[in-house]
Amino acid sequence: MKLSEYREIIRPRLSDYRYRHCVNVAQQARHLAELYGADPQKAETAGILHDIMKDTDPEEQLSVIQEAGIMLSEIEKSSHKLWHAISGAAFVKMRLGIVDEDILKAIRYHTTGRAGMSLLEKIIFIADFTSAERDFDGAAELKKLVEKDLRQAILEGLCYTIRDLAGRRKTIHPDALAAYNEILLHS
Template structure:
């Protein structure tokens, strides 16, 4: 699928600001794919579709998580987590993208997971550092991302967990599992 076609499809699913974010993620993911030798077309498509399900209702996402037998523990945690696995499903069934590498990058873009693929890491980091993001610590991760992808990933996870803890938010176990996995690999 060509970039323009993919962007036109996703644009209909998103509000203006979220679409602008998506274009930023796409550009950043392509840049990182070039640096780290990932498949550029896959990085582009995964980034374009990563937030495809962002504006689906909680009811629809919950129904899909149950009917498609996704990890049911998702339902005990923040609905903010749901658009990632639900997005992977809808991009497959509504858009017709069958490439598992792309679908996994969409599925794990919010929580991460242990043993992430290069493409998954690229989409996760691109989502975090794209140019429209501004929050404490983002510039540090932006610089790290161009030098050492795993260190950038580790810092992003550290920041995310810290941020959620400061808000007294429950933290999804996969987020911790991703953190632990990278922490052990960086030792």
Template sequence: MNKQQALSLVKPHLTETRYLHTERVVETALALAARFHVDPEKAMLASAFHDYCKYRSLDEMRQLIEDSDQLPLHLLDFHHELWHGPVASILVETELGIKDRAIQSAIYWHTTGHANMTDLEKIVYLADYIEPGRVIPGIEHVRRVANYDLDQAVFLACKNSIGFLVSKSRKVYPETLNLYNDLVGTI
């Protein structure tokens, strides 16, 4: 599947604003993949479909999480914004035929991250965070670091995300803390 085919498949599932975000994430992921020697086709597909389920009904996502033996039930204990990645990782296979586990995993973890991420997972996580349309405190520094150090850029994005959640007195997903702890000793 080429980039235009992937984007045309995801477009009906997104708002216009989210679709434009997705186009920018794809371009950012492709640039990162080239910079850090990651398979560009996998980076393109994972980034194109990272928000595939962003606008599914909460009831549908909740039901899929409850019924799936592939998704942890504790997802339901966290903000519903975390649900769309794991749900999409399953539905891209059943609805679109994308069976590549590396692509599915990058979609699954694009919001939370986890310890010992693959470079593909890091690229989709980071591309979603630094795409040019994002306006987030500290993002310019993360974008600069992403030009030369994938791990440090992911660490900074994770650190900023945790800081934001803590400032809003919101729960932090345990795997996000695991990502932070995994990288803090290497940066």
């Protein structure tokens, strides 16, 4: 399928803000793929689809997760914000027939990251932070950083997530901590 077809699929499922975000993430993902040597088309596809379930009712998300035979961990059950990544990957596999494991994983892990991320997964993780409309504290610096140092930018993204969650006394998914530790220890 082409980008324009995926746009049509996500449009009615998302708010205006979220739709714009997905278009921007797709564009940033393509740019970063060209910059760092990943497949630009896969990056664009994963980018446009990464938040496909973000505005979907939690109950419906859970039923997609269940249909895919996925068991949520205790932390995943407690953190509703993680559901859209899990249900999103399941949805595009089951309903859109996407079979590329790299694209599926990029969607699945875009919120937490994980140890052993592929280049495509890293690009989607950080494109989500650095898309054009992002304006959180430090967004401008992160957009600059990702142009010259992918590793450092991902580390900053993970720090932002971990700090934010700890600051709000929320649980932190072990995949996020594993991604953070791996960067410090092995790259």
